[in-house]
Amino acid sequence: MTFPLHVPLTGSGLDRAAELRTQAKTLDKLLRAPQARLLAMAGGKFPIDLAGAPRVDWSPMSEAILAAATDKPVFLGLDDGAPRFAIELKPVEDPRELGFFSESVKFIDLRSIAPDLQGGEATVLTEAKSLLDWHSSHRICSRCGAPSDMADGGWRRDCPSCGAKHFPRTDPVTIMLLTRRHPEMGDRVVMGRKHGWPEGLFSLLAGYVEPGETIEDAARRESFEEAGVRVGEVRYLASQPWPFPSTLMIGVYAEGLSDELVREEEELEEIDWFTKAEILAALAGEHPRLMAPRKDAIARILVEAWATDQLEL
Ligand SMILES: [Zn+2]
Known part of the structure; x- marks a missing residue:
């Protein structure tokens, strides 16, 4: 198997320096260090400097920017030793007028800008x-x-x-490269299209891992619920944090044991098997009805790796 797969929204290059989180005095010193920088989210959007190639506009630390925040800054980690924090700004009409940002900044939501950011910046925003x-x-x-x-x-x-301690949650989702060899058509993968999705856009089947369930159990349950396909072997491939809102996409290979598809009608508009040639055509934008998943989604990474024979399954 060719690994590691390059999965977008992973590998920020930031050292999370988790050991510093409990050291309040050290964190306060880091916050006031000259090289400390702060990422300000406003209305769910981030400041992106569009003067050249899009990049995140980090603000220098000041009492004024801290006072404009809804809460204390969160510690993201160290970038080559330089402290990095993030805040959410209190609602204002136009955050650019607060004076904390470069002139060429625009506030953009992560979903739109992620594919255009370089060098792990989308991962830091995630x-x-x-x-x-x-x-x-x-x-x-x-x-x-x-x-x-x-x-x-x-x-x-x-x-x-009451003394309760609460930790940030991440919801595990299993996303399935559900494949099966057809005697004449060769290897095929199941993809589905949810109600309301753009015409032609298909993706891999996915679903939340439920309490008391393993990733493998969830993949088997979801494959049967959504596609009516029983699954044999399930094997982990790769994962991706997906912050819409806060999920961990766990990509697995799932061995399909039957060919007939029974669509879960409430959730899916269409479901079908696709050959490697069809996936390659979709990736090239040349398939008459199939559009590949967006380029920063793990679904696309997995189907592309499969269709180009990068996975030994
Ligand atoms: Zn309480």
């Missing part, structure tokens, strides 16, 4: 977005209802009322 979104939706303790406080550089929330 980490920041997941963490900041979690804080904004977990300000209240889920055990007792009292307001909770950010702790550990943003990697925990503590409830001062």
